[in-house]
Amino acid sequence: MNFxxxxxxxxxxxxxxIENSNNSEGGNPGTGGRSDANIEIITYQKFTKGRLIEFARMHDNMD
Incomplete structure (x- = not known):
């Protein structure tokens, strides 16, 4: 697969x-509001940080 x-x-x-980050273990949607938005932001940050680490590893292996 290409990049x-x-x-x-x-x-x-x-x-x-991110869309599913507020769902309960049973898959039910969260209650909404500010706390759900915060959970989405935290999920986005964690997931993106993981991808950036993957990029760094790919870059290190290019040499």
Missing amino acids: RNEQRQWLKIRTKK
């Missing part, structure tokens, strides 16, 4: 993770 397709796939997964 562009891999990145597009990652973006789709990230979007779904």
